[in-house]
Structure formats: structure tokens, C-alpha cells
Amino acid sequence: GGQVQERRIVQLEETVINRIAAGEVVVRPANALKELLENSLDAGSKRIAVMVKAGGLKMLRIEDDGHGIRAEDMPILCERFTTSKLRKYEDLSSICTFGFRGEALASISHVSHVTVTTMTAQDTCARMAQYSDGKLKAPPRPCAGTRGTTLVAEDMFYNNATRRQALGKDSIEHARVLEVVQRYAIHNPTVSFGCRKAGGSVAELSSTGGDSATSLDAISVIYGQNLAKELFSFKVSSEDPSFVCRGCATGPNWTGRSSVMIIFINNRLVECGPLRRAVEAVYSPVLPRGQHPWVYLALEVDPATIDVNVHPTKMEVQFLHEETIGQRLQEELAKHLREHGGSRTFAAAM
Numbered sequence: 001g002g003q004v005q006e007r008r009i010v011q012l013e014e015t016v017i018n019r020i021a022a023g024e025v026v027v028r029p030a031n032a033l034k035e036l037l038e039n040s041l042d043a044g045s046k047r048i049a050v051m052v053k054a055g056g057l058k059m060l061r062i063e064d065d066g067h068g069i070r071a072e073d074m075p076i077l078c079e080r081f082t083t084s085k086l087r088k089y090e091d092l093s094s095i096c097t098f099g100f101r102g103e104a105l106a107s108i109s110h111v112s113h114v115t116v117t118t119m120t121a122q123d124t125c126a127r128m129a130q131y132s133d134g135k136l137k138a139p140p141r142p143c144a145g146t147r148g149t150t151l152v153a154e155d156m157f158y159n160n161a162t163r164r165q166a167l168g169k170d171s172i173e174h175a176r177v178l179e180v181v182q183r184y185a186i187h188n189p190t191v192s193f194g195c196r197k198a199g200g201s202v203a204e205l206s207s208t209g210g211d212s213a214t215s216l217d218a219i220s221v222i223y224g225q226n227l228a229k230e231l232f233s234f235k236v237s238s239e240d241p242s243f244v245c246r247g248c249a250t251g252p253n254w255t256g257r258s259s260v261m262i263i264f265i266n267n268r269l270v271e272c273g274p275l276r277r278a279v280e281a282v283y284s285p286v287l288p289r290g291q292h293p294w295v296y297l298a299l300e301v302d303p304a305t306i307d308v309n310v311h312p313t314k315m316e317v318q319f320l321h322e323e324t325i326g327q328r329l330q331e332e333l334a335k336h337l338r339e340h341g342g343s344r345t346f347a348a349a350m
């Protein structure tokens with residue numbers, strides 16, 4: 001009876017399939033935000049303002065002053081595999097922009113209610129449109145606005161109770177969202193980033209931006225002088241394998257309870273186990289037990305040697321010559337730590 005019935009194989013409804021697939025890409029508000037920030041940066045924005053309500057679950061709003069979205073692109077904006085950045089599979093290896101497969105907005109629209117207001121330099125007024133499940137809900141309406149794009153995602157995971165319940169408290173999700181903004185602000189110091197809670201009167205983050213601003217400036221505004229004054233800058237590069245790695249890191253006198261490792265590869269915020277372990281190995285003999293460094297590093301490699309298609313969230317990347325690059329980075333950091341008063345323990349360990 002019932003047993004046999006339950007085991008029958010049935011085709012899932014398309015909306016259910018899409019929702020499941022979207023849940024793999026957008027796991028939490030911070031993932032969605034990362035995609036949206038990348039879109040704003042791809043659009044050449046100089047100012048990006050983020051507003052967050054209930055950890056981003058109730059609302060996530062990103063306002064930018066980028067090039068905007070053309071009227072004729074509005075209807076398919078949130079459909080899967082619609083992109084202005086990739087034409088054929090081979091392009092993946094040479095792509096320089098963040099976005100590359102037209103999946104982010106589709107995914108976000110499958111797990112939340114999306115409203116987009118946008119205006120290009122050619123437009124005489126802005127347009128607003130709402131999307132659900134990848135589709136435009138009604139024809140875009142003209143409205144007042146300035147050049148750029150504002151995207152609002154509301155009630156994230158309203159249709160996916162399991163995903164919703166797997167998340168932490170709102171405060172934890174909020175912290176993750178803020179962390180993503182902080183990291184992009186450090187890596188893009190010439191862009192002014194803001195982040196505030198909806199209804200909050202003070203910004204939790206506000207970087208200055210401007211053509212002459214450096215990552216160190218941004219770090220000092222965001223994390224304060226106490227950290228900034230302990231940092232040294234480094235740069236290491238080579239022609240074969242071809243790479244440039246620059247960043248800043250704390251010296252031997254900095255003590256942190258947990259390590260902070262901010263890694264960008266080809267301008268993408270990533271997790272990279274091998275690089276993280278390479279850096280930690282340099283610090284562990286230098287720092288007292290239980291103390292950790294703060295490191296920001298930006299690595300640029302030939303796009304053809306990097307595989308950005310390993311994981312749906314694009315968080316973990318793989319690239320060729322990981323080991324060689326890791327070693328060169330270690331030598332460079334070790335040199336700086338010695339110069340900045342590395343302890344005797346350190347000298348002995350080398």
C-alpha cells in the first residue's frame with residue numbers, strides 16, 4: 001500500500017527544482033550580499049551602501065552608483081544563465097569580472113522577493129521592477145531615481161523553512177554580512193562602502209573611498225589604529241609561475257585570539273585552505289601559544305590557471321602552482337617578521 005506509493009519516482013516540479021538549486025548557491029544572506037557587491041563593483045560603482053534588517057533575512061538592500069541596467073534587459077534580469085559577462089564556455093578562463101554565469105540574481109529571486117530600481121546614464125528616469133522565482137512580476141514602472149542600481153531582497157528563505165532553520169540567530173547572520181562588507185571595503189579602498197542596520201541612526205561601517213585611498217587607510221577606518229599600526233605591507237611576485245601577491249599582515253607583537261585571514265584571488269573573496277595553512281605555518285613558531293595573526297592578502301594569477309567553478313558558492317577556488325606561490329609567500333612573510341623584531345624563538349625555528 002503506502003510503502004510502495006512512497007517509493008515511486010516522480011519528477012519534481014520545476015519551481016521546486018529551482019528552489020533547491022538556488023539554495024545551493026545562496027546559503028545565507030552573506031552569500032547573497034557577496035554576489036550583489038560583486039555585481040555593483042562590476043558595474044563600476046564608486047559608492048555602495050548596504051542596509052540590513054534582521055541579519056539580512058528580513059531585508060538586504062544594496063544601493064550603488066554604477067552604470068545601471070538597460071530597460072530591455074529588465075525582463076530577463078533574474079532568469080537563470082542570463083549575463084552580460086560571459087558568452088561561451090571558453091570565456092570562463094579569461095574572465096576578469098566577478099560575475100560569470102548569470103546565476104546570482106536568479107538564485108536570489110528564488111529564495112526571496114527581489115525589487116530592482118535602476119537607471120543608466122542614457123535614461124531620463126529610473127525604473128522599478130519586482131521579481132519572484134526568476135520571473136518579472138509585472139512590467140517595470142518608471143519612477144524617480146539617480147544613476148545606478150538599488151536591489152532589495154526581502155524575506156529570504158520564506159519558501160524554504162529548512163534552510164531558514166539551519167541558520168544562526170539574526171545577530172550571527174548580521175555579523176557575517178558586516179564581515180563581507182568590511183572585506184570588500186579593504187580590497188576596494190577607492191570605493192566608498194557603507195553598512196547600516198535598518199532603522200539604525202549610525203553606520204556600522206563607512207569607508208571614505210576616493211582615488212588616493214589605500215587598503216591600509218580602509219583598515220584603519222574600519223578596524224581602528226590599534227590594528228593598523230601593527231601592520232606591515234608586503235609584496236611578492238614572480239614571472240614563472242606568473243603571480244603577484246600583495247597585502248598587509250601583523251608583526252610578531254600583535255596578539256589575536258583567533259586568526260583573521262582575508263584572502264582575495266583575482267579580486268574574488270575566497271577561502272583557500274593551502275594558502276591559509278602556508279601563512280599560519282610562518283606565524284606559529286613566532287607567536288606565543290594561542291595567539292594568531294591578522295592577514296589580508298590579494299593574489300593575482302593568470303585567470304587561465306584558476307578554477308573558479310569548483311563550488312556553487314564560488315567560495316573555495318583551486319589554482320595551479322599553489323605550493324610554489326605558498327612557499328614564496330612564506331619566505332616573504334618570514335623576512336618581514338624577522339625585520340619587525342621577530343623573537344629568538346623564531347630565529348631558532350628557522
Ligand code: ADP
Binds near residue numbers: 043
Ligand atoms: P553575472 O554577474 O554572473 O552576470 P548576475 O545574476 O549576478 O549574473 O547578474 C546578471 C546581470 O545583471 C549581470 O550580468 C549584469 O549585466 C546585470 N546586473 C546585476 N547587478 C547589477 C548592478 N548592480 N549594476 C548593473 N548591472 C547589474
Ligand code: MG
Binds near residue numbers: 035039099100104105
Ligand atoms: Mg553577478
